Amino acid sequence: MNTVTLTEVGKSFGRTDALADVSLTLAPGITGLLGPNGAGKTTMLRILATALAADRGTVSVLGENPGTPSGRTEVRRRLGYVPQETGFPRGFTVFSFIDYMAILKNWSDPTRRHAEVRRMVDLVGLSDVAPKRVAALSGGQRRRVVLAQAMLGEPDLLVLDEPTTGLDPAQRGRLRDVLGRAGETATVLISTHQTADVAALCERVVVLDGGRILFDGTVVELVRQAEGRVWLAQERHPAARHAWRTGSGRIRNVGDPPPDVDLIEPDLEDAYLLLVGEAGSDSALEAVS
Amino acid sequence: MSTALAQAVPVDERATLLALARADARRYARHPLFVVPCAILVVALVVGVAQQEGGGTNPLIGTMTIAFLLGVFGFVVAHRLTTSLLRTRELAGTVPVGQQERTLALCLACLVPAAVGLVLAGVIVIENTLWPPDGVPSDLPVTWFGDYPASDVIATLLAAGPVAALGGPLLGVAVARWAPFRGSALLGVVALVVATAMTGSDEPGGAERMVSAWPILVDEHTVDDNVVSTTFVTGIEPLWALGWVLCLCGLAVVAALLRDPGHRRQLLVAGGALTVAAAVCFLLARP
Numbered sequence: 001m002n003t004v005t006l007t008e009v010g011k012s013f014g015r016t017d018a019l020a021d022v023s024l025t026l027a028p029g030i031t032g033l034l035g036p037n038g039a040g041k042t043t044m045l046r047i048l049a050t051a052l053a054a055d056r057g058t059v060s061v062l063g064e065n066p067g068t069p070s071g072r073t074e075v076r077r078r079l080g081y082v083p084q085e086t087g088f089p090r091g092f093t094v095f096s097f098i099d100y101m102a103i104l105k106n107w108s109d110p111t112r113r114h115a116e117v118r119r120m121v122d123l124v125g126l127s128d129v130a131p132k133r134v135a136a137l138s139g140g141q142r143r144r145v146v147l148a149q150a151m152l153g154e155p156d157l158l159v160l161d162e163p164t165t166g167l168d169p170a171q172r173g174r175l176r177d178v179l180g181r182a183g184e185t186a187t188v189l190i191s192t193h194q195t196a197d198v199a200a201l202c203e204r205v206v207v208l209d210g211g212r213i214l215f216d217g218t219v220v221e222l223v224r225q226a227e228g229r230v231w232l233a234q235e236r237h238p239a240a241r242h243a244w245r246t247g248s249g250r251i252r253n254v255g256d257p258p259p260d261v262d263l264i265e266p267d268l269e270d271a272y273l274l275l276v277g278e279a280g281s282d283s284a285l286e287a288v289s
Numbered sequence: 290m291s292t293a294l295a296q297a298v299p300v301d302e303r304a305t306l307l308a309l310a311r312a313d314a315r316r317y318a319r320h321p322l323f324v325v326p327c328a329i330l331v332v333a334l335v336v337g338v339a340q341q342e343g344g345g346t347n348p349l350i351g352t353m354t355i356a357f358l359l360g361v362f363g364f365v366v367a368h369r370l371t372t373s374l375l376r377t378r379e380l381a382g383t384v385p386v387g388q389q390e391r392t393l394a395l396c397l398a399c400l401v402p403a404a405v406g407l408v409l410a411g412v413i414v415i416e417n418t419l420w421p422p423d424g425v426p427s428d429l430p431v432t433w434f435g436d437y438p439a440s441d442v443i444a445t446l447l448a449a450g451p452v453a454a455l456g457g458p459l460l461g462v463a464v465a466r467w468a469p470f471r472g473s474a475l476l477g478v479v480a481l482v483v484a485t486a487m488t489g490s491d492e493p494g495g496a497e498r499m500v501s502a503w504p505i506l507v508d509e510h511t512v513d514d515n516v517v518s519t520t521f522v523t524g525i526e527p528l529w530a531l532g533w534v535l536c537l538c539g540l541a542v543v544a545a546l547l548r549d550p551g552h553r554r555q556l557l558v559a560g561g562a563l564t565v566a567a568a569v570c571f572l573l574a575r576p
Contacts, residue, residue, distance in 0.1 A: 091319070106300045
């Protein structure tokens with residue numbers, strides 16, 4: 001059952017089309033959203049999170065129309081949102097900030113609310129710093145504070161814009177565990193530049209570029225597109241779209257391989273680079289022609 | 290919220306508003322610009338008790354301290370609390386509780402300084418009951434019970450103390466909603482103090498004081514620079530002056546709430562009613 005349906009949704013800022021008639025459906029589970037900077041990922045997430053209204057098309061979130069005040073409120077009651085960037089009001093401790101956000105999410109009963117806030121603080125591993133002021137926390141800890149408020153009440157829809165930014169590997173591992181559990185029942189949409197996170201967490205991946213969907217399918221399907229197009233060599237090959245020196249000292253080439261090269265298994269990053277690179281080339285060719 | 294959880298926690302908007310108001314009240318009560326003035330006021334009261342004196346010949350002087358320390362500083366506190374959530378507007382803009390409800394909760398939180406002002410006004414009454422003020426010589430009137438009707442004294446105490454402690458912060462919320470830039474708090478405070486000082490600096494008995502948001506209802510009479518007696522301003526009815534400042538408080542709330550869409554018709558009706566009431570109080574205060 002689809003929880004999110006976007007039908008030919010468009011959003012423009014001035015003359016720039018941030019989203020160009022995008023159609024997409026989401027069901028419970030974890031979906032990764034990949035794309036280069038300026039691809040329209042944040043715009044799409046903000047529309048789903050009711051922070052922004054679409055200019056064109058129809059949006060249905062959790063069976064509600066966020067274009068109406070009542071629909072918007074209903075969506076917000078069942079939504080958890082981690083924006084790309086956020087500040088914090090001065091003076092709040094970790095606990096008091098999440099508690100305040102819980103009130104803003106209609107948790108009026110203090111006993112239940114405090115229990116839920118404590119649960120969230122434990123979940124994201126911030127129990128030790130719960131009485132500390134948010135201003136005194138590291139960037140990664142602040143990111144987890146935002147995540148904790150998003151997870152309050154086990155929302156039906158989690159919209160996460162680069163949630164792993166600033167997290168160390170251990171924190172990212174913990175976050176994957178948390179999101180993995182959430183994705184068992186909720187619809188989780190994660191925008192990120194970390195293909196490793198998508199590969200580790202997501203069943204499905206959507207790649208956006210220039211406000212359009214380039215790919216929508218499973219992670220395995222996307223990786224399969226890069227099979228036979230990644231090889232290791234002693235030198236950077238001219239036919240490679242992307243190439244970099246690996247830890248072993250050999251060059252990992254991604255592109256159209258020459259014959260008789262040492263092909264290796266591609267990963268999601270290879271497939272993503274190929275997809276976005278080719279789309280960029282096509283766009284350039286279209287522009288030239 | 291998951292479906293099961295959503296069913297378990299029915300949305301009670303009134304309870305949410307009260308919970309939010311309590312949270313904002315705690316934020317207000319912990320703000321340094323509220324805590325420090327409160328400490329100063331408490332010290333002043335303790336000194337008054339230790340020296341066994343109330344307000345000297347002008348027992349209402351304490352209300353000026355309340356108005357300044359809780360009202361003027363409260364303007365800044367409320368302004369800062371209101372604008373503080375702008376830092377997290379992306380998050381706050383995607384929660385079910387709207388901005389108008391949040392503004393109303395902040396207005397309710399402004400009852401904190403009003404309550405403190407009320408308590409302090411009560412202490413002033415007790416102090417001056419224990420050590421009654423006298424003019425010099427003692428047959429000269431002072432603005433206190435006995436020399437003047439209780440209704441005048443109580444109305445003046447309330448208007449100049451607790452209501453000012455409420456009105457300053459409410460104005461701070463309204464200014465922050467309409468002009469949410471950093472310097473607007475300072476500009477607002479300067480405007481508030483200058484306007485009050487200008488209207489209060491007229492000759493004794495001048496009824497122009499009523500134009501002020503903080504009408505000075507007492508005239509001091511001096512001999513050789515010593516205050517010998519205080520009288521209520523001739524031509525101003527303190528009870529109606531109290532009504533005037535209360536209406537101004539209500540108008541500040543309406544102005545703050547009108548910043549956001551929603552309940553516009555009710556707010557405009559309330560604003561109109563309060564404007565009429567304020568005009569009536571203003572006119573009746575100056576018979």
